[in-house]
Amino acid sequence: MSRSGADLALLLLGGFRALADRATAELAARGYEDVRPVHDFALRAILSGADNASELGRRMSIAKQSAAKTIAGLEERGFVRREPDPTDRRRIRLHVTEHGLAMLREGEAIFDELREQWEQQVGADAIKGLEDTLRRLLGNNTGRLDTPGWLMQDLGGDA
Amino acid sequence: MSRSGADLALLLLGGFRALADRATAELAARGYEDVRPVHDFALRAILSGADNASELGRRMSIAKQSAAKTIAGLEERGFVRREPDPTDRRRIRLHVTEHGLAMLREGEAIFDELREQWEQQVGADAIKGLEDTLRRLLGNNTGRLDTPGWLMQDLGGDA
DNA sequence: CCCAGATCGACAGCTTGGCTGTCGATGACA
DNA sequence: TGTCATCGACAGCCAAGCTGTCGATCTGGG
Structure with a gap:
């Protein structure tokens, strides 16, 4: 079981977890404790127009009740x-606070730093090639937010 | 949220999810319903020597109580x-059944097929480059589940 | 030889992030 | 105006982690 397709899946998962774990730790170190990937995902969705619970649920492919919990x-x-x-008057509109925006900015900065670290390790071309390959494979729809709980739970991070 | 380090994380996650989702669906289609990635992970760990609950917990970097649930x-x-x-007499040894081995074999075959599909989409070189890059970044400790470095971040466990 | 401490597996109970079903209030429209 | 759709909330469930605690069982130093 070296060189198998399963290996490929583990490599991809390992890469994501490496980034997510470090980002969460770094975010905590910079004052944003207890921030999970789901918070970042949801905040981005809200910013991109999902300004109420039902719409957020649709964008994240979760039930609106779950979205309400996330919003809480x-x-x-x-x-x-x-x-x-x-x-x-049925709706409750969501507004991202300055604190939320700051957290997003900080997360973004951290991810960029992590990406630079990787570039130094294997070269910018390798990272770019990795991104290009994945983008072609995934049809460029990386924005899919319907990641199951079992993956988001304890690995923390702000993917 | 384009062209950033966060994108990289999403691409890696998306790639893993694509493989895992399809593998799960295909496994179900071939008679192994209700098999989740965690079952495969755990079975591999058991095969590679984690033949009791505590050891399985350590290898998978989860608490032994959680490992016990997985084993159940x-x-x-x-x-x-x-x-x-x-x-x-404190221990209960774990033994992978023929049914378990068959499921692993089927999963392995499915992953290999998925990898071939990807090779046809972007070329074998691109897939190989992707694997090589990730292997270099992750220190080549992929197929093993006892990878403390990137996994032990905020997981206390009772290890 | 013996007891202190480590380890094993189990139980109870908590947390998170999903789910369904149902409800009353409200809006849209024929 | 009456019917149907939609919004957000409530109750209750599930899955997969976690912690703390327990009794039983090794293990090793004195």
């Missing part, structure tokens, strides 16, 4: 505010 | 048997 977590941490919609 | 799942599905250790 984001609100507890001060990353979003919930405000009544003036035009539709 | 494997036993339910008939992939392992639990037998008392003749020389240490």
